[in-house]
Each structure stands twice: as structure tokens, then as C-alpha cells.
Amino acid sequence: MERAKKTALIAVFALFIFGLGAAHIVLPDKELSYAERRRLGKLPELSAEDIFSGEYFTELDEYLLDQFPLRDEFRTLKAGAASNIFFLRDNNGLYSIGDGIYKLEYPLKTTQVELAAKKISAVIEAHPEMGDIYLSVIPDKNYFVAAQNGYLSIDYDSMLETLRFGVPSAEYIDLFPQLTLEDYYRTDTHWRQERLLPVAETLCAAMDAPFDPEHFAESTVGSFQGVLASQSALKAAPDELRILESEGTKTALVKSAEHELPLSVYTLEDFSGMEPYDTYLSGAEAVLTIENPNAASDKKLVIFRDSFGSSLAPLLIDSYSKITLIDLRYVQSAFLDEFAEFDSADVLFIYSTMLLNSGGILK
Amino acid sequence: MLFSSVTFLYVFLPIVLLLYFLVPKRLKNHVLLLSSLVFYFFGEPVYTLLLLFSSLSDYAHSLLIEKHRGTKKAKLALISSVAINLAMLGFFKYADFFIETVNTLFNSSLPLTKVPLPIGISFFTFQTMSYTIDVYRGRAHAEKSLLTLATYVCLFPQLIAGPIVRYTDISAQLHERESTLDGLYLGVRRFVFGLAKKVLIANAMGELCAIFRDSADKSVGFYWVYAIAFTLQIYFDFSGYSDMAIGLGGIFGFRFPENFNYPFISRSITEFWRRWHMTLGGWFRDYLYIPLGGNRVSKARWYLNIAIVWAATGLWHGAAWNFVIWGLLFGILLILEKEKLLEGLKRAGRILPHVYVMLIVIISFVIFNADGLQGVKEDLAGLFGAAGLPGWSTETGYYLKSYAVLLALAIIGSTPLPKMLWTRFAERPLGSKLAAVFEPLSVAALMALVTAYLVDGSFNPFLYFRF
Numbered sequence: 104m105e106r107a108k109k110t111a112l113i114a115v116f117a118l119f120i121f122g123l124g125a126a127h128i129v130l131p132d133k134e135l136s137y138a139e140r141r142r143l144g145k146l147p148e149l150s151a152e153d154i155f156s157g158e159y160f161t162e163l164d165e166y167l168l169d170q171f172p173l174r175d176e177f178r179t180l181k182a183g184a185a186s187n188i189f190f191l192r193d194n195n196g197l198y199s200i201g202d203g204i205y206k207l208e209y210p211l212k213t214t215q216v217e218l219a220a221k222k223i224s225a226v227i228e229a230h231p232e233m234g235d236i237y238l239s240v241i242p243d244k245n246y247f248v249a250a251q252n253g254y255l256s257i258d259y260d261s262m263l264e265t266l267r268f269g270v271p272s273a274e275y276i277d278l279f280p281q282l283t284l285e286d287y288y289r290t291d292t293h294w295r296q297e298r299l300l301p302v303a304e305t306l307c308a309a310m311d312a313p314f315d316p317e318h319f320a321e322s323t324v325g326s327f328q329g330v331l332a333s334q335s336a337l338k339a340a341p342d343e344l345r346i347l348e349s350e351g352t353k354t355a356l357v358k359s360a361e362h363e364l365p366l367s368v369y370t371l372e373d374f375s376g377m378e379p380y381d382t383y384l385s386g387a388e389a390v391l392t393i394e395n396p397n398a399a400s401d402k403k404l405v406i407f408r409d410s411f412g413s414s415l416a417p418l419l420i421d422s423y424s425k426i427t428l429i430d431l432r433y434v435q436s437a438f439l440d441e442f443a444e445f446d447s448a449d450v451l452f453i454y455s456t457m458l459l460n461s462g463g464i465l466k
Numbered sequence: 467m468l469f470s471s472v473t474f475l476y477v478f479l480p481i482v483l484l485l486y487f488l489v490p491k492r493l494k495n496h497v498l499l500l501s502s503l504v505f506y507f508f509g510e511p512v513y514t515l516l517l518l519f520s521s522l523s524d525y526a527h528s529l530l531i532e533k534h535r536g537t538k539k540a541k542l543a544l545i546s547s548v549a550i551n552l553a554m555l556g557f558f559k560y561a562d563f564f565i566e567t568v569n570t571l572f573n574s575s576l577p578l579t580k581v582p583l584p585i586g587i588s589f590f591t592f593q594t595m596s597y598t599i600d601v602y603r604g605r606a607h608a609e610k611s612l613l614t615l616a617t618y619v620c621l622f623p624q625l626i627a628g629p630i631v632r633y634t635d636i637s638a639q640l641h642e643r644e645s646t647l648d649g650l651y652l653g654v655r656r657f658v659f660g661l662a663k664k665v666l667i668a669n670a671m672g673e674l675c676a677i678f679r680d681s682a683d684k685s686v687g688f689y690w691v692y693a694i695a696f697t698l699q700i701y702f703d704f705s706g707y708s709d710m711a712i713g714l715g716g717i718f719g720f721r722f723p724e725n726f727n728y729p730f731i732s733r734s735i736t737e738f739w740r741r742w743h744m745t746l747g748g749w750f751r752d753y754l755y756i757p758l759g760g761n762r763v764s765k766a767r768w769y770l771n772i773a774i775v776w777a778a779t780g781l782w783h784g785a786a787w788n789f790v791i792w793g794l795l796f797g798i799l800l801i802l803e804k805e806k807l808l809e810g811l812k813r814a815g816r817i818l819p820h821v822y823v824m825l826i827v828i829i830s831f832v833i834f835n836a837d838g839l840q841g842v843k844e845d846l847a848g849l850f851g852a853a854g855l856p857g858w859s860t861e862t863g864y865y866l867k868s869y870a871v872l873l874a875l876a877i878i879g880s881t882p883l884p885k886m887l888w889t890r891f892a893e894r895p896l897g898s899k900l901a902a903v904f905e906p907l908s909v910a911a912l913m914a915l916v917t918a919y920l921v922d923g924s925f926n927p928f929l930y931f932r933f
Contacts, residue, residue, distance in 0.1 A: 112655060112905050164472070189872050
């Protein structure tokens with residue numbers, strides 16, 4: 104019995120180090136990790152300089168970790184152990200309540216919010232030709248669950264006060280009462296377009312633009328695992344990505360400063376890519392213009408936005424003849440005149456609390 | 467290369483084990499030396515030459531000592547060997563500390579060398595010094611084979627983080643050793659448990675300490691949570707590494723000395739240092755304290771000897787004044803215990819001495835981990851409510867709750883209780899049968915968990931997708 108126990112213990116250990124080691128060599132390397140939304144490390148090229156500087160070994164470590172056999176399964180095991188064995192409240196800053204997954208947004212970085220306010224104010228001051236100026240904030244999912252469930256939560260009132268104090272020239276449109284937890288994907292950080300008609304209505308009412316929710320018809324693109332499910336490595340029921348279509352979304356002309364060919368409002372081919380949410384207005388774009396000659400008004404709108412704006416803007420296409428979307432993470436504010444016309448246009452600054460809490464990234 | 471890395475576990479170790487067990491006996495030291503050099507080269511490509519120089523220097527010096535035994539030449543060779551080792555240590559580890567101190571004292575601006583510290587230099591220089599000193603004292607014969615001595619100096623299981631293995635501990639095994647089923651079984655089991663201590667407990671405590679350091683919502687309570695977490699981190703980190711080293715040594719047929727023996731159950735600081743980093747304590751006792759005269763001198767000189775040994779112990783751990791303070795704090799307490807305190811502690815029952823030891827140890831590790839003298843001041847002020855912080859904060863409560871299970875596991879795991887319970891269980895007839903299944907299963911579970919934690923450590927999502 105003793106001998107069998109000792110042999111079995113040694114065999115288990117050998118199976119791990121030799122088995123997984125061999126699998127690492129035999130299995131082909133992967134290019135991308137869909138779970139982590141990134142490219143995986145490649146076997147570094149040998150060079151004397153890299154070897155003697157130690158760089159080669161650092162890269163080799165990264166490569167071996169990135170290409171480890173059953174990597175996603177091991178990450179799931181770690182996430183499960185963290186919450187079910189060690190009872191950590193969050194794993195890598197992610198936590199789940201019911202079937203929803205959340206990422207801690209903590210602490211409140213007032214300096215970052217001030218930087219965002221400063222940047223917005225500077226843009227406004229640099230363009231006196233702007234028409235009416237509005238400011239709005241999208242709460243992240245934590246707003247609805249964190250504090251109530253004993254998770255760390257930022258002081259949202261304080262954040263809004265800092266922002267509004269820093270941007271006195273903009274009229275604030277409060278979206279917080281319009282939103283509930285159900286308006287967000289369970290497995291993703293973003294809000295669900297099909298639930299945003301009240302938000303669009305509130306914005307249009309405040310900006311004195313026509314809006315008719317009856318224009319829109321809902322259709323399902325498919326189910327997907329959002330970025331939070333991927334990051335958490337936890338098994339979660341998928342979300343459904345749906346789109347709201349109108350005559351405007353079908354006929355509008357979408358142009359990007361980065362692409363020669365026109366784009367679509369909904370790029371369905373992006374749904375099966377690394378980031379399904381890119382289905383809305385092609386995802387990350389520095390500057391986009393959407394023109395709709397059949398809009399209910401000839402008003403123009405410039406939206407300064409983050410990724411939340413991608414799913415919101417299509418709902419405003421029927422209300423404005425031209426919408427310009429600007430993402431200040433990807434374009435320097437000093438060069439805005441090259442891409443956008445502000446002449447008497449309504450201007451809406453709308454950002455998520457997550458972005459405002461990292462406001463320094465606005466250029 | 468760290469033992470707790472995918473590169474070591476799944477690339478380096480399988481290759482080395484395969485080679486080691488495939489080659490004939492006469493080539494086993496060749497495999498160990500070559501793999502040890504590769505192991506060191508992976509982390510310190512250039513400093514591998516330093517390691518080879520150290521081996522060569524001590525090899526030559528020990529032969530000289532043996533050749534001229536009993537003459538002045540032997541003494542000169544010993545002085546030369548020790549001086550070379552201390553010079554290496556002094557230059558690479560303490561030069562900038564010395565320059566900074568001079569600059570502070572004399573308001574000068576001497577440039578720093580900014581030479582990176584070779585990994586493990588404190589360990590391998592102490593090991594090689596013990597070797598030449600033991601050869602001089604006649605406790606060991608000079609090793610005739612450079613390969614064998616270099617294998618001892620470079621031996622990767624204990625090269626970078628101990629235990630400090632003296633040549634006399636393993637000289638016989640360097641020439642003749644067997645890899646038995648028992649040795650392999652005990653070695654693998656010890657290695658895996660050490661790995662789990664490091665990856666599952668020490669790293670988690672490290673995360674908690676990092677969270678505390680980054681927190682903008684500190685409180686007195688959070689300082690104490692941090693102090694306890696760091697004390698547990700350093701214990702599980704260091705003792706876990708020692709377990710891995712001893713385990714690996716066992717796999718290759720070596721018997722390394724123990725380095726930790728449940729230090730947190732101590733009831734005096736004297737006892738604590740008999741249980742904590744035992745090989746370092748033993749080294750300073752045999753190669754510094756006793757040569758200084760130990761306690762067979764006047765009381766004043768005895769105190770001075772203790773102060774020297776503990777200042778050196780502090781400095782060994784790091785080139786900064788907080789380490790000196792840390793060492794001297796223990797020196798003072800040991801003197802106090804030798805005077806009257808120890809007797810008082812023996813009469814104080816079971817709980818009070820234990821509370822005294824843990825309080826001192828926890829505070830001492832706050833000093834140990836502080837960022838210089840200013841850091842010591844700030845951290846102690848935070849710990850004792852003199853930094854103007856609230857007693858408690860939202861973050862303190864959140865992270866204490868979050869890490870409560872891990873903290874409890876770590877506290878229980880640092881005592882002999884789990885081992886005691888397991889031994890009692892395994893001694894029973896049914897327990898023995900279940901252990902035959904449970905032990906291999908627990909190794910499998912721990913290897914899977916450790917691998918999962920290591921793989922997840924590289925998790926690095928692209929930040930754009932946060933928004």
C-alpha cells in the first residue's frame with residue numbers, strides 16, 4: 104500500500120510536468136485569445152543581444168504563459184477556486200451577482216475626472232461657434248449593484264459634481280433615472296441598444312430635437328459572451344446582441360476619417376470578430392460622420408463619446424441630418440477642425456463613468 | 467528563473483529530470499552543474515561568470531589552505547578567499563548603500579554605481595565562505611574536483627534563496643548519492659507543498675499588501691491587516707521556497723538542512739530565531755558570533771558581539787537602514803531575554819508570551835518592509851494611530867472580508883496543527899488506506915491549482931475593452 108501510494112504520487116507529479124510540458128511543444132501556437140481580446144505571445148527570436156540583456160528570457164516566459172495548454176480552462180479553474188475555495192469577493196477586480204458579471208470601478212479618481220472636465224472645457228472654449236452644448240454621463244453597472252451588495256463603489260454624486268463644476272457652460276442631461284441594471288448586458292460593460300429608446304427620447308427632448316420611438320424595429324444579431332465574461336473566465340449564460348433599425352439606420356451614409364469606403368450603421372460582420380459590440384458603428388473609430396438626408400430635422404449634432412456612444416448614436420439618426428462622432432481617445436483635440444464642423448451644431452459630451460474615472464486618456 | 471514559474475515547472479524541470487535520470491551515475495554532477503548554470507543564466511546572463519569565478523576562487527583557495535595547513539600561508543589563503551567573497555558582496559550589494567549614507571552624512575554627491583544586484587549573491591557567498599572556513603578549521607577536506615565543488619556552489623535547488631547549505635552538509639552526497647523511491651516521494655511531496663505555499667498563500671498575501679500600498683483609503687485597521695498579511699507573506703514565501711529547495715534536493719538524492727520550524731508558535735524571540743531561517747542563524751553563530759568570542763567574554767563585549775551579529779543579520783537581508791534597525795531590534799530583545807525577560811516569559815503562562823512574540827514579529831516585519839527610514843516612521847505611525855488616519859475604512863472592511871478565508875488558512879497553516887491532524891489521521895488503519903488515495907489526489911489538485919494561478923498571472927486584457 105505504502106509503495107503504491109508513493110509511486111502514485113510521483114506518477115501524478117510526473118504526469119503534470121511531462122504531460123503538460125510535452126503538450127506545450129506538440130500543440131500548435133495560437134494567434135489570438137478571444138477570451139482576453141488580445142494577440143498572444145510568439146516564440147521570441149534568438150539574438151545574442153536579447154539573450155545577454157535578459158530580454159529573450161522575459162519574452163520566452165511570456166510566450167510560454169500565453170501559449171500554455173488548456174490556458175482558458177486553467178483560468179476558469181483559478182476563477183472558480185478564488186470564489187469557491189478562498190471566497191475572495193472579487194477575482195482580478197471582477198465579481199458576479201446572480202448571472203451578472205461586474206468589474207469593480209474603484210476608487211474615485213477625482214484628479215482624472217477633473218482632467219476630463221478640463222479637456223471638455225478646453226474643447227468648448229476653442230470652438231465658440233458651437234451651438235447648444237450638453238453634457239451627460241452614463242453610469243457603469245456597479246452603480247446599480249455594488250454598494251447594495253457590499254462591494255466597493257465610487258461616490259457617483261461626487262463624480263458628477265466635480266464634472267459639472269468643471270464644465271459650467273454645458274447643460275447637464277441626467278440619464279441616471281432613465282437607466283436600470285436591466286439596460287446593460289449581463290456579461291459586458293456596455294448598455295443594450297434595444298433598451299435605450301427612453302434614453303434617446305430624454306436626450307432629444309432636452310436638445311429640442313424630434314424623436315419618435317415608433318420608427319424603430321428590433322432584430323436579433325446573435326448571442327455572445329461579453330468582455331466581462333471573457334475576462335472573468337467564468338462560465339456565464341450568453342447575452343443577446345440586438346439592433347434597432349429604422350429607415351434612417353438603413354439609408355444613412357456613414358463615413359470614417361480612417362477609412363476611404365463608407366461604412367454601415369451596423370457592421371454585422373464584426374459580430375463574429377474579437378469584439379461583438381463593434382457591430383455598432385464598427386467599434387473604435389476616431390471620427391465618424393452619419394448623414395441622413397431624410398431626417399426629421401436639418402439640425403446637426405456633434406457627439407463627443409466613448410464606446411457607449413456607438414450604440415446610442417444610431418437612435419438619433421432620424422432626429423439629426425448629420426451626426427459627427429468624436430472619440431478623444433483616438434484624435435487630438437487640437438486637430439478637431441480638420442474633421443468636424445461645429446457651426447451652430449448641437450454638441451453633446453456623453454461619457455461613461457468608467458472613462459471619466461480615467462479622464463486623463465482624453466487627448 | 468523562479469521555481470514558481472511555468473518555465474521552470476514545465477520546461478526546465480522535466481528536461482533536467484529526464485537528463486539526470488537517464489545519464490550514468492558518473493555524469494549526474496555534470497548534468498546538475500550544467501543545468502544549474504542554465505538556471506542562473508536564465509535570470510542573470512552576465513553574472514553567471516561571477517558564479518563561475520566564485521567557484522574557481524574557492525576551489526583554488528581551499529586547495530591552497532589544505533596544502534599549507536597549519537602555516538601562515540593557509541591563513542593568508544583563507545583571508546584572501548573571505549576577502550574576495552566579502553568584496554563581491556560589498557561591491558554588488560552594499561556599495562550604493564554606503565555611498566548614499568556618505569552622501570547623506572557629509573552632504574556630498576558621490577555618484578552611485580547603480581550596479582544591479584546578482585540574484586542569490588548573499589546565499590552563494592555565505593555558502594562558499596563557510597566552505598573555505600571549514601576547510602581551514604579542518605572540518606572539511608578541500609574538494610579535489612572542480613566539477614564537484616562548482617556543482618555545490620551552483621546547485622540550482624538552493625542557489626538563489628537558500629537554505630544556506632554548508633559544504634559539510636552535503637559533501638558525502640556530492641560524491642555518492644542514491645535516488646530512492648522514498649527520496650523521490652518525499653522530495654516531490656515537499657516540493658509541491660512548498661510550491662502551493664508560495665503560489666496560493668504567499669502570492670495572495672502579497673496581493674493584499676499591494677492593495678494596501680495602493681489604497682487611498684487607509685486606516686489604522688488596514689495597517690494592521692497589512693502588517694499581518696506581510697508577516698504571513700514573508701513566512702509562506704520564504705518557507706515555501708525552502709520547502710521547494712529541500713524537496714528538489716531530495717529528488718536528486720540530497721538532504722538539505724531544514725530552514726523553518728513553525729516560528730510563529732514561539733514563546734520568546736530566542737525561540738523564534740531558533741525556528742526562523744535556521745540556516746542563516748546557524749551560519750552567523752558559527753562563523754561570526756563564536757569567532758567574536760560569543761558569550762565567553764565580558765558582559766559589555768558580549769552585548770557588543772550580539773549587536774554586531776544582529777546588525778549584520780539585518781544588513782544581510784537588505785542594504786538599507788531599516789534592515790539594520792530590524793536586526794538591532796532583535797539583538798536588543800535577545801539581550802533583554804537573556805538578562806531577565808526569558809525567565810519572566812516562562813512564568814507568564816501560554817498566551818501572553820505568544821502574544822508578545824507575534825506583536826514583536828509583526829511590528830518587526832513592518833520595519834523590514836518599509837521604504838527606508840522615512841517609510842519606517844510613516845508605517846509605524848500608521849500602525850499606532852499617529853498618522854491622523856481613521857480607525858477603520860470601507861476598504862479595510864471590504865478587503866478584510868475578502869481575504870478572511872485566506873488569512874485564516876494562512877494562520878492555521880503556519881502552525882503545526884494541520885500536520886498534527888494529518889499524522890494522527892494517517893496513523894489509523896482506515897486513515898492509512900485513505901491517505902494512499904488522498905495524498906496523490908492532493909498533489910494533483912495542488913498542481914492543477916498552482917498551474918491555474920500561474921497561468922492566470924499572465925492575464926492581461928486589452929484595456930480599451932473596459933469601456
